[in-house]
Amino acid sequence: MKVLILGSGGREHALAWAVSRSARVTEIVCAPGNGGIAQIARCVFANLNSLDSMLSVIEAEQPGLTIVGPELPLALGIVDALQSRGFRAFGPSREAAMLETSKGFAKRFLQRHNIPTARYAVCTSPEELEKAIEMFHPPVVVKADGLAAGKGVIICDSRATALEAARDLFSGSLLGAREQQVVIEEFLSGDEVSFLCLTDGKHVAPLLPAQDHKRIGEGDTGPNTGGMGVYTTDTLLEPGMQEWILHHIAQPTIQGMADEETPFVGVLYCGLMMTARGPQVLEFNARFGDPETQAILLRLESDLVEAMEACVDGRLSETELRWAPGASVSVIASSEGYPGRYKTGFPITGLDEASRVPGVQVFHSGTVRKEDQILTAGGRVLGVSASGEDLEEALSRAYQALGEIRFQGMYIRRDIAYRALRRPR
Incomplete structure (x- = not known):
């Protein structure tokens, strides 16, 4: 077909x-x-x-x-x-996708269904926010309610900076469009995990958990981006923890949407913070993550189309996802200046050589083909992805492939998966 x-x-x-x-x-x-x-x-x-x-x-x-x-x-x-x-x-339908398209909707949904998440307040004006902010101890997280292309989350070290960020969201000076609602949350400490599931509106089939690297700078410094790299391993989450997340977060979310007569079909992306008090939902996305998808699909051995059709037809329980053991990574090559202003239109060389590295797939994020030449056309340009028997092999292959690629102003983080590498084995 x-x-x-x-x-x-x-x-x-x-x-x-x-x-x-x-x-x-x-x-x-x-x-x-x-x-x-x-x-x-x-x-x-x-x-x-x-x-x-x-x-x-x-x-x-x-x-x-x-x-x-x-x-x-x-x-x-x-x-x-x-x-x-x-x-x-x-x-998902437009209504079901509100789990992603409205942070306020998502937070209220989580509260209604007793799914663990950070304390929050949804405010509709700067005046309302001034009162609510007193209930939070710095640092405070300020979030745009609507879609913001990864730029709508601001971590503030004081109530004053939180108020300023919220005012900028309400006025439209931060994102270019006025927010009707702003969410403030308590700041959570821990490691972030992306937990994605396929769902037919009733049943849930988890994909591989992954860990994204949102900040532009090494050591997770600098402004947030759409993601600078990601990895999966067989040991990222213990099997018992995966089951807990499935049965206490993912499945209750799908059941809750069905109970509210807005069945969710497609991919549910649970952005989690692994805290001292357990996994907490930071956000939902209503689609595959980027760059998580690039790393996760490298290890999928079963037929993705069959699984998607099973979701559409309401028969996901009859389908089994099969995964290759080991690890996979995706490292983003971005344009100089991203996530701020950047230039495009630069020729990219070395793509064929990079693709010949064993276990590597080069996925294009922001490119265009002109006169048989590939040019840069976005902030995130390439996702150089690799699988291996373990994390070290996958990373070695990805960075070897990146060493073959050149374009003007090319920037990469060289510390993807550093948290996993520093853990005792």
């Missing part, structure tokens, strides 16, 4: 790569795609900010399955629109 993927980043390249391995798939179309995706899929233009544009492409292509990569199409209701037209789509 023909599969259509909406999106243009590294996540979508990894999805296209995994989909291409399915014996059931005869053609892959990606809208709009990028320079790397074009090597394994036919790329067609679609404006992901426009329902009409996306629907026009899907009506023309008539895919057997549409996979929604990024969050914005979900927020616009693309899955609802496709289902109403008789198309099969993998992803």
